[in-house]
Amino acid sequence: MILKADFQSLTEKLNDWFNESSRDAIADWTGKDYYDVGETDWEVFNTLNLYGLGRPSRVAEGAQFPAINSEEGDSMSLTQIQYADRIGITKRLRKFDRYDQISTMTKSLSEGFFDSIDQTHADLLTNGFTGASYTDVFGGTQSNLASDGVVLFSASHTNNLNGSTFSNLITNAAGTANAGIDRDPIVNTVSAGRKYRDPNGLNRPIKLDRLLVSATNHDLAQRIVYSQGVQGTPNVDSNPLRSDVNSLVLWSRLDEDASGADKSDYWFMADSRNVKSTLRSPFAQRPMMFPPEEVNDSKTWEWTADMFYAMGADHPKNIFGSTGAA
């Protein structure tokens, strides 16, 4: 029987299970590689993205230097939201030493947090093509607009300097947006990224080296990217995509969003060096478990866990997407 005197050792065991399970869940958390999941002390996290507006100019002797100022770019606010869960170690579980059930509940608690976070990260991408918001995995309303006020994946992203626009929709060589996954739109999008010009007209290459696909499309994507020759053709031409796309990522949470809608045809290309300046998800507190401060009147010892984080899309140039519908 687990007695009150065993409380400390039980707490240590629960912490071990929670941390062990968290470690495994974090390893499978694909979103952390594409979202900025750094820690913050700010309740409202303000971003600023100048997307290349500042650059030096030629100056005459003694003339005033040009200045970059924070008014040039776009900004947004991410307000921390708390998410919580708890497990109850009942008198029955303690009386009969049900460590087996206690450990399962603890692991489930931790996995629930990380699986949910990863789904919210995938859902912002798969719900980023129409409308202005969607319902996330927690049942809350999540904005899918980028900091320019336009839906995350759009052919008409605006800037704070002039009337020029840019598209982060994956497009094939014929100019059709939202192309299905194939070699042609990958090649075309890699090229479009490299040719990207900032609002001042200066080339600021976006190196789209990551390909994110659903489990459904993973095999096809592997053959397109990793075939020695051009996939699906009998010729012996080499397949340079193997060097352009240095990582092909299977993200099974892209297959279906939290509402159960089929998104398996959706696919994305990201600039691995800069995508975290587009996809923002600051944590004020990572998932953490806390022991009960006192035993309540049901004799159940309740361990609580909670986290604080927010999520949103800043200036969207570092990730391109396609619904695969065209």
Add this chain to the structure above:
Amino acid sequence: MAQQNLVKLASQGRAYSPGRGWTAEELDSLIALEKDCNLARDIAADYIRNGIFTKEEYEAAQEAKFAPKPLDVMQAEAVVAHAESVRKALKLDAKKEAEAKAEAEKEAAEAKAKAEADAKAAKEAAKK
């Protein structure tokens, strides 16, 4: 929760209003109008907000010497319209409340009179 700086974006013609961004259709029309009619974005945005979406509609508006209402004027009008609707609703509520109160008072008086009559009748019956 992510919140874009819609106040700033709306003032630049990059959002419909401080409350919402452009819909995809509105944004497409805005960019087309801006290019086709050689307008600054904030001016083109005023036309879109006033329901003028195409080059043809813009030209017709020019001929008719139609001046689109700027965002701040539209917002001020919306505030006044909202205040008016609230005032009307409150007035209607007050009227309904007064009627309901009068009805309740009438019912209470009738019930009191009936109770007094019943008591009187019972008293007289007991005397007999």
